[in-house]
Amino acid sequence: MIHQQPDKRPKAQKARLWIGAIFFVWATVAGISHFLTEKGITLPFRTASIDAICPFGALETLYAYLSSGSLIGKIHPSNLVMGLGLTLATLAGGAFFCGWICPFGTLQEWAGKLGRHMLGRRYNHAIPQRADRALQYLPYIVALFFLAWTWTASSLVFAQYDPWRAFLSLAGGEIAAGGIIALVVSLVGSLFVERFWCRYLCPMGAVTGLVGKLSIFKPRRNAATCISCHACTNACPFQIDVEHVTRVASAQCNRCLKCIDACPVKDTLTIGS
Amino acid sequence: MRLRNSSYIILVLALFLVPMAVSMASGTWTTGAAPLSQRAGTTQGTTTDTGGIKGKDTLGEICSVYGIQKADLLTALGVTTDLSDSAKSSDLEAMFAEQGRTWSMDVLRGAVASLIAH
Numbered sequence: 001m002i003h004q005q006p007d008k009r010p011k012a013q014k015a016r017l018w019i020g021a022i023f024f025v026w027a028t029v030a031g032i033s034h035f036l037t038e039k040g041i042t043l044p045f046r047t048a049s050i051d052a053i054c055p056f057g058a059l060e061t062l063y064a065y066l067s068s069g070s071l072i073g074k075i076h077p078s079n080l081v082m083g084l085g086l087t088l089a090t091l092a093g094g095a096f097f098c099g100w101i102c103p104f105g106t107l108q109e110w111a112g113k114l115g116r117h118m119l120g121r122r123y124n125h126a127i128p129q130r131a132d133r134a135l136q137y138l139p140y141i142v143a144l145f146f147l148a149w150t151w152t153a154s155s156l157v158f159a160q161y162d163p164w165r166a167f168l169s170l171a172g173g174e175i176a177a178g179g180i181i182a183l184v185v186s187l188v189g190s191l192f193v194e195r196f197w198c199r200y201l202c203p204m205g206a207v208t209g210l211v212g213k214l215s216i217f218k219p220r221r222n223a224a225t226c227i228s229c230h231a232c233t234n235a236c237p238f239q240i241d242v243e244h245v246t247r248v249a250s251a252q253c254n255r256c257l258k259c260i261d262a263c264p265v266k267d268t269l270t271i272g273s
Numbered sequence: 274m275r276l277r278n279s280s281y282i283i284l285v286l287a288l289f290l291v292p293m294a295v296s297m298a299s300g301t302w303t304t305g306a307a308p309l310s311q312r313a314g315t316t317q318g319t320t321t322d323t324g325g326i327k328g329k330d331t332l333g334e335i336c337s338v339y340g341i342q343k344a345d346l347l348t349a350l351g352v353t354t355d356l357s358d359s360a361k362s363s364d365l366e367a368m369f370a371e372q373g374r375t376w377s378m379d380v381l382r383g384a385v386a387s388l389i390a391h
Contacts, residue, residue: 012278019286048302073324081296085289093285100282101289155322174377217276217284255285257278272275 010261016099020106027053027103031168050168051159052076055097056204058083060158063151074156087211093271094212098198098205099254104164105198108190115191124237126192132239135200136252140210143203163197194237198254209251219248219257220272225265232269235262242269309338323382323389333358335381341388349384 031050051057057079061072065080086097098105116123127135146158159165159176163186166179182201189196198205221232223246232242238252242259263269276284296302309330326335336343336358347356352368362381369376 012282015279015282019282073322076302078293078296078302081292081302085292088292089285089289092288093281096285097289100286155324159324174379217281220275260278267275270275271278271281 012257012261016256019100020103020109023101024103024106027164028168032171035168035172048076048078049074050165051156052078053082054079054164054204055082055086056158056207057156058086059147059204059207060150060156064154072150072154072156074159086208090208090211091215093217094215094253094255095205095208095251096255098202098208099256102198102204104167104186105195105254107164107167108186108195108197111187111190112194118191123192124194124239129239138200139202139206142201143206146203158203195254199238199252205254206251209253212253212255213249213251216273217271218273219253219255219259220270221246221248222268222270225268227265227268229264231262231264232259235259309334323385326378326382326385328362328378330361331358332356332360335385339385339389341385345388346384349388350380 027050030048030053034049051074057075061075061079064070064072071077071079089096112123119126146161149157159179161176161178161182163179163183166176166183169175169179182197186197186201189200193199219242221242226243228243230243233240233244235258236242237256237258238250238254240248240250240253240259242248248259257271260269260271293302309325309327323339332343332346335341336346343356343358347353350365351372351374352365354368356364356368362376362378365381366376369380
């Protein structure tokens with residue numbers, strides 16, 4: 001049975017945009033407020049530092065925490081708590097954090113809307129498929145490199161190259177050249193390729209993607225009712241070949257649910273265990 | 274087992290947010306108000322990471338936590354005026370401005386790090 005979508009934008013995509021915007025505003029307000037507090041401006045509420053509200057901090061301090069029970073500088077218990085929440089959520093539902101919560105992912109997606117407007121159908125096809133496939137291994141190298149460096153130096157070295165931190169630093173913090181370069185490359189790249197940073201560089205995305213492969217709930221395709229219309233594969237911003245698998249186990253899948261929303265046959269593509 | 278999109282979203286959001294809510298409610302969310310001794314990272318029992326030094330920390334606290342002399346720190350910073358133990362980075366920033374030098378917290382962190390290394 002063909003299931004007609006009455007709305008131009010399905011409910012899940014509206015929810016995703018709203019949830020992404022809420023987390024973006026929360027993280028931005030927290031970051032900017034912290035800079036203002038450090039400059040001696042009194043605010044009616046207390047805010048954590050921007051380093052304290054990133055779940056990647058849990059992995060960065062993991063070695064120090066397990067070996068000596070201490071946290072590396074700038075890392076707070078909140079990082080461990082967010083790391084725990086992220087692990088639970090990822091084991092249950094895959095890399096949901098990347099597609100729904102990460103404020104830098106949301107920022108790139110907004111840049112992508114501008115890119116789609118500028119480039120039309122050429123958007124997200126700027127990099128040849130073979131190069132794209134090869135570049136998708138880069139986040140694993142970035143993750144290994146920064147985790148090894150962080151664990152041996154016992155210091156938050158990634159802060160100097162973190163594009164999200166650099167974005168918030170524009171409001172008045174100490175600006176790191178590496179972070180600004182990563183920010184500019186990511187946002188300019190996102191004008192041509194969907195979520196450039198997530199796709200080719202993000203160390204946390206590499207880890208959540210790998211853990212997400214073990215997740216209980218994944219997009220699943222019912223081959224018996226599938227009409228092979230290519231709508232799911234065409235809708236995937238990471239060009240995952242959804243129409244030729246029965247369950248989407250790709251580490252690139254950030255559970256945006258666009259494939260499910262695009263499927264014209266009811267109950268053919270669903271989230272399931 | 275199949276989930277509706279809405280059930281999936283609620284389930285995963287809850288798994289992510291509940292630990293945060295519990296931590297915030299129990300007051301264990303951050304150590305932002307903790308003294309420098311707790312914020313400073315340690316390696317094999319020695320305080321080596323200067324990244325935790327903040328603008329609110331006094332020179333006295335910094336010297337005490339990292340085991341360095343205030344006079345050595347001021348010399349490393351190129352400050353000739355003696356400052357009290359209660360002086361903060363804002364006082365150092367003012368001295369740098371008088372000397373026409375650019376201040377950042379990394380200057381202080383770097384000076385402390387170099388003294389630890391010696």
